[in-house]
Amino acid sequence: MTGADAALVRAENVHKWFGQNEVLKGVSLHVARGEVLSIIGPSGSGKSTFLRCINQLETYQKGRIHVGGELIGFEDRGGKLVPLPNRRIVAQRRNIGMVFQQFNLFWHMTVLDNIIEAPMLVLGQRRSEAEATAMALLDRVGLAEKAHAYPMKLSGGQQQRAAIARALAMKPDLMLFDEPTSALDPETTGEVLNVIADLASSGMTMIVVTHEMAFARQVSDRVVLMENGKVDCEADPETFFRDQPSARLKAFLATIH
Amino acid sequence: MGFDWPFFWSRLTDPGDLYLIALGRTVLMAVLAMLLGLVIGVLVGFGRLSKFAPIRAVCAFYVWLIRGIPVLVLLVFFFSGLAAAGFFRFSDITLFGITMSASFQAAVLGLAIHEGAYMAEIVRNGIQAVQRGQIEAAKSLGMGTFQLTRRIILPQATRVIVPPLGNDFNHLLKTTSLASVIGVQEIFQLTESMSATTFKTFELLIVVSITYLALTTVWNVIQGLIEARLRRHERDEQPASLTARIGYYLWPRGDAAMERR
Ligand SMILES: Nc1ncnc2c1ncn2[C@@H]1O[C@H](COP(=O)(O)OP(=O)(O)O)[C@@H](O)[C@H]1O
């Protein structure tokens, strides 16, 4: 499947076990280029695991995930899935950015060094080029004056904005956000959500796992409820939150309001 | 009887070429054993975390074996034991006009193998202290195993490893005195042979003690400097240690660089 209107992300019947524990029980989802998909759902329903399968921080055991037409993590040999060598998996991750709940900035580097590290190391950019891009990104997330600060000296919100800039510096086709504001104080949550909303309106393809319902409603093109390792329902945000098209969704939304 | 002050002062203020050469040997032995031990420690430390069970087993065996044998026994084993069994005999080597005696080589090797086992544990702890989230972030940015080991794991582990490693070197500086037993002419051996001829045993032992103290004190300052540099990321949060503060006075340039950040 090719062409501009093809889905950038196609997950088909994805299964994942941790030992005996089946965590993903056949997840199918499509995300079109430029689309923003929000995933909500109770804790332990497999949202993080699904995101982490997309960039192969976890390996799925059944089903298929395609990103940009490329099968992630495996080679299809006549219907049989053969794991790719690590080198190929590493290469596939380059086009997929990820933002973590705990920010995970490299604490031994300044903010600027955090951002230029992968572009120089992985993409072979010259320092001057990488720094110019990094400063532009820091400006965009409102952190230009913190370029030379170490992460430990920043607030959680500032760290998360720096982490977003770091992921964007690789110029990814797809951004994955795993509860980007769950570790933040209410005061700094807003500044991070604003940066993500700004990114969404710039046409970036994104999958956002979040507990911020107002944000999901405002920014997403589509919202999905995951429960117990499965997609329970999906709809455009208006329908999703107004009509609440499933009993489970009604129950879940009732627990958080 | 009594304390011979003039003799003591003359030994302390004018130790003579022989003593200075012996001092150089002590320091060189410690530095070489440390460097070699560090190489062993890094290899074995990583080996203990290898994906391959046989490698893990061999490395664990090495650590278990060496940590269970006294250094003194190791030194004698390398110098005399191997030769007595006909396995290997160290012989003098001359490099760039400097002769390394057989006993010196055996001492460096024995000390390095001893140090390596302790360093392997320190290195392993350091690697394990690197948080999973740091590695996942590096992976998500497209870094390969080698790249993220070199740029993320090693630098972060280093910050955990350096303080105990520095303490180890302090220990090693003094452990070199054991090499006197296999005939390395370092400061303790020289002290012993001089006291046999002068009978000024007490004075000479105080001189050699002061020498070791001076060595470890210099090292403490260097260690403080290194640690202060490695703690740049958390400065302001933690008050500088005493040694680090001494370091700032001795190395104002480094201080200015730190203030700028
Ligand atoms: N590394 C792991 N090993 C074993 N079980 C795991 C691991 N990661 C997650 N799980 C389990 O998988 C399930 C789904 O977890 P997760 O994807 O983190 O859910 P969510 O992000 O929706 O809260 C949970 O039951 C969790 O305990």
Ligand SMILES: [Mg+2]
């Ligand atoms: Mg989660």
